[in-house]
Amino acid sequence: MPNWKKIITSGSDAVLSNLNVINAVTASAFKGDGSALTGITAGGLGNSNPISMSEDTSATAGNYTSIYGPMQVNSGVTFTIPATSIVKVETF
16 A cells, blocks of 8 residues: 655645644744743743843834833833834733
């Protein structure tokens, strides 16, 4: 009995039930809320715990950023918010 392998060609509309990648996945966009991701460390703004900025930081131009948790900008550190950005700080 032959052992057939499926081949996905460029431009095809493949439907996969799962995909195992050994190295890295890159794309122009990803969908989903990320709730099932494991083995990653979040960085930058948007953490839901106290934030202490110890080096100069800038919000991304043209973006809306929410910071959850008390925020402290250490002495001598600059937090730059471009004119095209909105930054909202909420303490819970």
